[in-house]
Amino acid sequence: MKAWAIRTAIAFVFNAITLWAAAILPGVRLGNGFPWVVLLFTAASLVLRGTASAVFRRLDERRRLDERRLDGGQGPDGGLPRRLKAARKVLVGVVGLALSFGVLWLTTAFAGGFTISGTSGWVLATVVVWLASIIFDAVDDGLESKAHQLLGGPGPGGRRRT
Template structure:
């Protein structure tokens, strides 16, 4: 259960990093302050729900696409987020393509680095061999 919560926290933070990076780098990628939390929640939920579905469909029908599942899932997550919230607007085909790449890239980097930052104490205890007490 703790791992699931930790994974969700990391995914939410990675989504926030990716969306903020795209909003900062692309003029036609608009992320409103009021809808920011909704956009993060919907985007993360869409990615977590759509990833297994897209993987299964691509594996059955187009095996060549299985390597690009993360990019397809990121694009689908952005699409669902723009449909369901007012917090995110993306204008132009090139912005959609570049935004997908930016959100995916920054999200990957965040997923790799954030656990070391957020769970620094737990990782240090695990490396030293100390017993980590269960969370209640």
């Protein structure tokens, strides 16, 4: 429970910074109720990205099983062609952009203090949120470990760090 609370708090602060930065873009306006907007944005982001992550994990498991069956268990990668690796990266990027757009759309639909107008506003805000999510994914585990250390609890893996 504590790890979930720490992860959510980190996401809340990071998303507050992201939305504040996005508010300088043309067509993006952040008004009253900033904490509510960030809370809704964080909830939508955690739910949508968690769901997408679960789907990708399931697809990866299925792919690994298929590869083992085809290559006779010769390795985890089974000589997967570079085209498929590149296609997967492109798919992950496109899904990330779509999730960023979805999170922004949900936030503007249900939070009164956040609006995006015009095509350029939507495109720029989506790209900024997507780039911020990439940065967040890169630093999230380190921030979570540091928070656990500062709070004196076990790390994300459940073991106390020394």
